[in-house]
Amino acid sequence: MEEYHRPCDEVGFNAEEAHNIVKECVDGVLGGEDYNQNNINQWTASIVEQSLAHLVKLGKAYKYIVTCAVVQRSAYGFHTASSCFWDTTSDGTCTVRWENRTMNCIVNVFAIAIVL
C-alpha cells in the first residue's frame, strides 16, 4: 500500500490568505451599511457563512471555526481574548477587525489541521 504524505500541513496555516478572504467577505456584507438592529442577525450569519465557504474552497485539510462579533459604535468598551490548546506547527488563527462610522466588527478564524 502506498504511503500518503500530508501535503500542505507542512507549512501550517496561512494567516494572511485567510485575513484577505475574511476582509473581503466583511466588506461585501457590511460595506456602506449603518448599524441596524433588524438586519444584524442576517449580516453576522452571512459574514460567517461566506467566510467559511471561501475558506473551504482553499481545499486544505482543516477544520474551521469562525466567530463574528458586531458591536454598535458607542462610548462603551468591549474586550475579547482567546486561548488555544493545539499543535502550534499545524494549527493557526487569524483575527480581522473592521469598522465604519456606526459599528465595529471582529472576526476570528481558528483552523485546526486534520491529519490524513
Added chain:
Amino acid sequence: MSALAKDKLFPALKKRGSVCSPGNHEFRQKEGHWRSKHSVSTVSHSDEPSQRDETSRLTVRVENTYQLGPTKHFPVATVNHILKDVLTAYLQEAEYDPEFCRQMTKTISEVIKAQVKELMIPRYKLIVTVYIGQRDCQSILIGSRCLWNPKSDTVSSYVFRNSTLFALANVYAVYFE
C-alpha cells in the same frame, strides 16, 4: 543536542513579546501506547496575527491508530459548569473598567483553558474565547459557525451578566483526527 535541533524543538523561545512556560504535556501515540512528551506552550498577548518562524517547523509523523472516533466524548455539561464557576468567581463583584477588563479577558481565558485541560480528555484540542463588554444601552451580536465533524466536535458556552458588564465565554473542542 546541536543548536539547530534545539531551535527546532523550542521554536517558541525565539518569539518576541510572548511568555514561554514549559510543563504542558503533548500526547503522541506510538505503537498503541500513550507517551507524554515535554513541550513548550506560549502565551502571547499581542493582538496582531502571530508571526511564525518558517524555518523552525517540526514535522510530526504519527502512526495509524485505526480509531474512527473518540473513546471518551467531550463533557459539555461539566464544561458549562466550569465556565459558570470561573466567570461568576472573577466577575461577580466587578465593575466595568477598561484596564481591569483587558487583563481579565486574558486571565479568564487562561484559567478556563487550564481547568478544562485538567479534565484530561484525550485527543481533544481546545479553543477558549472570552468576550467582556460594558453593559448599557448598546447593541451587540456575537455569532459563530464551525466546519467540523459534529459527531466528535462540540462547543460549550456561558453568558454572565451583572449591572455594569456582560461576559461571554465559549469553549470549542475539536477532536484530533
